[in-house]
C-alpha cells in the first residue's frame with residue numbers, strides 16, 4: 001500500500017525533499033530515500049511502509065529494554081522493513097536494510113493492531129493450532145517465518161505497543177496512526193529508536209507516546225557518523241525533546257570494541273547526560289556480539305561493561321543496568337538513596353517489585369521514601 005507521506009517539500013521540478021529525518025533526502029521521480037521506505041511518485045512523496053509490518057511479536061517489556069515502565073508486562077512489538085541509518089553492527093539488518101516491497105508483510109490496519117493488544121490484555125487465547133495468532137489476518141508462510149510471528153500465550157498480560165526492531169521513524173505515518181488509535185482505546189505506546197528524526201515530526205508524535213528507549217550509539221561524533229551513517233547531534237536533540245515532552249525515557253548504549261568502548265568518551269557521555277538533566281534516566285549498557293559488518297570483532301569483554309557501569313554510577317547516573325552478560329548482570333533496581341532492593345529481575349523477567357504507590361500518584365522506595373521515577377503501575 002502506498003500512502004502519501006507527511007513532511008515533504010515539493011516544487012515544479014518534480015523533485016521532492018523529505019523533511020522527516022536529518023538526512024533531508026532530495027528525491028528524483030521514482031527514487032526512494034536512504035531509508036528505502038519513502039519514494040517520489042509523480043512529484044509526491046509516498047511511504048511504502050504504511051500498514052505493512054514485517055514483524056509482529058509479543059515480548060516482555062524488559063526486552064526493549066524498558067525497566068521502569070509497566071514491569072512484568074508483555075508488549076506487542078511491530079516493525080516494517082527499512083531504516084534511516086546503516087549501522088555496521090545492526091542485529092536486524094535482514095529487515096532493516098531492505099525496502100518494505102522486499103519483506104514478507106502482514107497487512108494490518110492501525111485499529112487491528114490495537115485490537116490485537118486488547119484481545120491479549122483480556123487474557124484472550126488466540127491459539128489457532130500452530131502457534132500463530134494473527135486472528136482474521138493473512139498469515140505468512142510458516143516455512144519462512146523466522147521471527148515476527150505472534151507466539152501463542154494462553155494467559156496474556158499485553159498492555160502496550162512497541163515500535164521497534166527496525167527504525168520506527170521510517171514508518172512514521174503508520175506509527176502515528178497506530179499510536180492515535182491506541183490512545184483512544186487506552187493502550188500505551190513505546191518507541192525504540194535511534195533518535196534520528198527531525199524536531200517537528202518528533203514533537204508531533206510525542207503526545208501519543210508513553211515511553212521511549214533511544215539508542216545512544218556512540219558519543220564520539222566522528223565515530224558515530226562512521227558507525228551509523230548519521231550525525232550524533234540530532235540524537236542528542238531528540239533526547240531533550242522526549243524528556244521535555246514528558247515521554248518516559250530510557251537510554252541504551254552498546255559498547256563495541258574499538259568503536260564505543262573508550263572510557264574517556266564514555267565518561268564524557270555520562271557527564272553530558274548528567275549536565276543535561278538525565279541523571280534519573282535509566283541507562284542500559286549492553287554487550288556487543290559480532291554481527292553484520294562487524295563479524296570479525298570479538299564480543300565486548302564483560303569486564304568492560306562492568307567497569308563502565310561503575311564509572312557511570314560514580315559520575316552520578318542513578319539507574320544503570322547491564323545487558324547481554326553471562327555473569328554479574330546488574331539488572332535489579334536499587335534505591336539510589338538507601339540501597340534498598342526495589343525491583344528484582346532475572347534476564348527479561350520480573351521476580352519481585354517493592355515500589356509503593358502513594359495517594360498523590362508518586363512511586364516511592366518503601367524504606368526511605370525516595371521518589372523512584374518511572375511508570376510502574
Ligand code: SF4
Pocket residue numbers: 018019020021022023024025032033034035036037038084169170
Ligand atoms: S526519512 Fe528516509 S527519505 Fe526521509 S530524509 Fe530520512 S532517510 Fe531520507
